[in-house]
Amino acid sequence: MxxxxxxxxxxxxxxxxxxxxxxxxxxxxxxxxxxxxxxxxxxxxxxxxxxxxxxxxxxxxxxxxxxxxxxxxxxxxxxxxxxxxxxxxxxxxxxxxxxxxxxxxxKLVGTTPESPPSTPEVIRDVVTFDDFRISEHEYSDVDRAEIFTSAVGEVRHIKLADGSTISLNTDTTLTVEVRANQRLVTLTKGEAFFDVAHDENRPFVIDTGDQIIRVLGTQFNVRKRDDEAILQVAVVQGRVSIARNKERTTETQQTEPKDNLLAAGDIGAFGPESELISQNDVAEVNTTQSWRHxxxxxxxxxxxxxxxxxxxxxxxxxxxxxxxxxxxxxxxxxxxxxxxxxxxxxxxxxxxxxxxxxxxxxxxxx
Structure with missing residues (x-):
């Protein structure tokens, strides 16, 4: 073309x-x-x-x-x-x-080029009107946890060495640790979109506190906000498995935490005492991740x-x-x-x- x-x-x-x-x-x-x-x-x-x-x-x-x-x-x-x-x-x-x-x-750029900071390596840092801006970074270290945050009004794209990409929405905090046998992300607060490269030898795991999300290769959005009592997961491509964190399971909960499988087009809402899955809602799934752009x-x-x-x-x-x-x-x-x-x-x-x-x-x- x-x-x-x-x-x-x-x-x-x-x-x-x-x-x-x-x-x-x-x-x-x-x-x-x-x-x-x-x-x-x-x-x-x-x-x-x-x-x-x-x-x-x-x-x-x-x-x-x-x-x-x-x-x-x-x-x-x-x-x-x-x-x-x-x-x-x-x-x-x-x-x-x-x-x-x-x-x-x-005349088209409207900004003065600045020297990128040495750590982490900045690919692009676009400063725009008002508070909103989009920045992109690379993370290539293995066996070392690193905390990433996005400021208010910032969307931050992080590229991992394995080809995966994590996008942080405004006011988000998460930790990334790429190991030899596992890729681990701990989402503390906020919202993130994951575009995960397939690697069956290194599962991609996201710990949100109450829930554990496991995936081999797919695209999905995870939302964990302080002003909302639920965790929202929306799947764009592939499938993800979501289960309650065993370490957070109380003694009164005798049953083994079950896995919830979400396929492309599905949205799951997970609260302390309830779970709700909306299947094949492609339009809503696409809306949940439009913030990336x-x-x-x-x-x-x-x-x-x-x-x-x-x-x-x-x-x-x-x-x-x-x-x-x-x-x-x-x-x-x-x-x-x-x-x-x-x-x-x-x-x-x-x-x-x-x-x-x-x-x-x-x-x-x-």
């Missing part, structure tokens, strides 16, 4: 991704398309960068705001596509100019839920004033790099007014 054709397909996927109308099937197609070759992934990342560039072209964002209006008769409001649809008009033409520009053009998607969720999720990536927290505004239900797709555009879209689509102060952002219902 020609480079131009790949570029054209990348533009299509990025446009759909930000349209607010992408389906679960399309997200699965996008994931498969990106894995075809390094060229596919490279063009996709470059097109995302082009999309971000278009957002900087609007020096007066209030001109690009659509008057507030309800788009459906129900209590659900649609946001995200307002700003995204405007950008979609120019993203493809700009893409052609972007790729015809010599590499390293400072800086994409935030929500569908018919309350404003309270959306703000709680957004605040995970922000140091300047958002607060909702008034209980009635909490119940507003909205849907949309955003790129987390464009934090200010998210606020503009909320204000332009919902009956709310946003007040920005030095340390906080307040949402008032009108």
């Amino acid at each position: 020609s480079k131009y054709k790949i570029r054209e397909e990348a533009a299509h996927f990025v446009t759909r991704l930000h349209s607010g109308e992408i389906t679960g099937r399309e997200e699965a197609e996008l994931n498969a398309w990106r894995q075809r070759s390094e060229a596919h992934e490279s063009e996709f990342q470059a097109m995302l960068a082009t999309w971000d560039l278009t957002a900087q072209l609007y020096q007066e964002p209030e001109r690009a705001v659509t008057p507030k209006k309800r788009l459906v008769k129900t209590s659900t409001w649609f946001v995200g596509a307002i700003a995204a649809s405007i950008l979609a008009v120019v993203v493809v033409p700009l893409a052609l100019d972007f790729f015809n520009t010599p590499p390293g053009n400072p 800086g994409v935030f998607r929500f569908e018919n969720e309350s404003l309270e839920q959306v703000v709680r999720e957004l605040n995970r990536y922000r140091n300047r927290k958002i607060h909702i004033v008034g209980a009635e505004a909490n119940a507003l239900r909205i849907s949309g797709v955003f790129h987390l790099k464009n934090g200010e555009n998210i606020l503009l879209a909320l204000e332009s689509s919902l009956p709310v007014r946003i007040v920005r102060e030095s340390e906080y952002v307040f949402i008032h219902q009108q």
